[in-house]
Amino acid sequence: MDLNNMEVRHCDTLIINASVIDGSGSAPFAADVAVDGGRIARIATDGSLRSWHALQVIDGSGKVLSPGFIDVHTHDDTNVIRTPSMLPKLSQGVTTVVVGNCGISAAPVSLKAEPPDPMNLLGEAGAFSYPTFASYVEAVNRAQPSINVAALVGHTALRSNQMDRLDRAATESEIAAMCAQLSEALAHGALGLSTGLAYGNAINAPTAEVLALAEPLANAGGIYATHLRSEFADILEAMDEAFRIGKHARVPVVISHLKCAGVENWGRSAEVLEALEQAQRYQPVGCDCYPYTASSSTLDLKQVTDTIDIMVTWSEPHPAMGGKLLAEIAAEWQVDLMEAARRLQPAGAVYHCMQDDDVNRILSHPASVVGSDGLPNDPLPHPRLWGAFPRVLGYYSREQKLFPLTVAIRKMTGLSAERFGLTERGLVREGYWADLVLFDPDTVRDAATFSDPMQPAEGIEAVWVNGALSYLGGTEKAATALRAGRFLARQAAAPAVVA
Structure with a gap:
């Protein structure tokens, strides 16, 4: 070998000695990874990258290097602009969020008053200043959050723009106006349409309204994501409605946060998943879960009932009640649960409404990907906001052995990118964008709890977003000054077959 003629290569970052789990479901392999210009420049298993000159070298010995996690179900719509550091997500290894879920989105929105429930989960009226989807895209890129942002358009948001009241079906002219706004959003890179048909301001929308509204999706390569009309006793009927809408629109269906909610529904997950599998025989269908x-x-x-614990997380008229059980508040006020809930309105709550076996079965199913469904504006948020992804790695994969680490990571990266049409993301592959997370597989865990939910995860060593080192775990200021996130426009139609 003529050492004098060897080409000296340069890169921004070199990660050496890592165990790479690439997001495809394949077995781990030892490798060095070079990052340059925001992308993965080279992956080598033979030590050949050790001669490269790098501005930064990270030793990944004993650590796993995987794609950055993709949180497919979030309500971070306004927070990526108002709080662009996005520490709750960055600290758990999330490099991309999908916003606009459950029928609620920050754009396109033109409020006539305060945001209707549940759009108030995204913030107060002042947070909604994006009358077109294009203006939202511009605002995200101007804020340059620390993570990437992809977006659905919310059905309830469209309704609030065009209707004088939301307790009825939309007229033909209102549907046409909603379709025009949806088409503008799709032209500017929206992923598709989301609905939240269980909520009071959308439940009176008949199936026909959603069928009509979903029609622009196919030509744009969009998807239909839905918070089902019911996650309780009528869940199978609600799933049938979702499948019908997807078939009519000729687009993939994603069932949001699939669950068997309510004591009377416990144990039905096998039945629910069988219905999903039957639908998959004829159309592309998947789900997310937390x-x-x-x-x-x-x-x-x-949802007020005495069969489960309901913890109030905030109340506008009674803020001191945040953190208390609804039953405790009712006893203190000497009223029944329903009257207490009425007095607390508007308010937020955590519902302990599911069973472990059902969660395990849905989470481990091949059709499911992971989404946090975290609520960043809640003063006492569900711990999933800070802990969902490390919980999958630590509790479910390492401790409960529900699935191997390779499967866990695929559910949070490669499969998620494929389902939502996020090209050149979700895999550790040469030429792909360098969204990466380095973590300790032996110590990674969620630290957030219901009583103390704003706690960063343990075991997340480093996070890169578009090649920029954006988080260093274990340091006093874990989030670096680098914010390299961007808006991700829909670039590829969702797959014809759901894995």
Whole structure:
């Protein structure tokens, strides 16, 4: 070998001695990874990169290097602009968020008053200043958050723009106006349409309204994501409605946070998943889920019951009640649960409404990917906001052995990118964008709890977003000054077959 003629290569970052789990589901392999110009420049298993000159060298000995996690179900719509450091997500290895879920989105929105429930989960009226989707894209890129942002358009948001009241079906002219706004959003890179048909301001929308609204999706290569009309006793009927909408629109369906909610529904996950599998025979269908047995949203009178614990997380008229169980508040006020819930409105709550076996079965199913469904504006948020992804790695994979680490990572990276059409993301592959996370597989765990939820995860060593080192775990100022996130426009139609 003529050492004098060897080409000296340069890169921004060289990560050496790492165990690479590439997001495809394949077995881990020892490798060095060179990052340059925001992308993965080279992956080598033979030590050949050790001669490269790098501005920064990171030793990954004993650590796993994987794609950055993709949080497919978030309500970070306004927070990526207002709080662009996005520490709750960055600290758990998330490099991309999908916003606009459950029928609620920050754009396109033109409020006539305060945001209707549950759009108030995204913030107060002042947070909504994006009358077109294009203006939202511009605002995200101007804020340059620390993570990437992809977006769905919310059905309830569109309704609030065009309707004088939301307790009825939309007229033909209102649907046409909504379709025009959706088409503008799709032209500027929206992933598709989301609905939250269980919520009071969308439940009176008949299936026909959603069928019509979903029609622009196919030509744009979009998807249909839905918070089902019911996650309780009528879940199978609600799933049938979702499948019908997807078939009519000729687009993939994603069922948001699939669950069997309510004591009377416990044990039905096998039946629910069988229905999903039957639908997969004829159309592309998948789901996301979060790794907890408790849900969280606004305090919904339809969900008030004495069969589960309901913790109030905030209340506008009674802020001191945040952190207390609804039953405790009712006893203190000497009223029944329903009256207490009415007095607390508007309010938020955590519902301990699921069973471990159902969560395990749905989380481990091949159709499921991981989404946190965290609520960043909640003063006492569900711990999933800070802990969902490390919980999958630590509790479910390492401790409970629900699935191997390779499967866990695929559910949070490669499969998620494929399902939502995020090209050149979700895999550790040469030429792909360098969204990466380095973590300790022996110590990674969620630290956030219901009583103390704003706690960063343990075991996350480093996070790169578009090649920029954005988080260094274990340091006093873990989030670096580098914010390299960007808006990710839809670039590829979702797959014809759901894995």
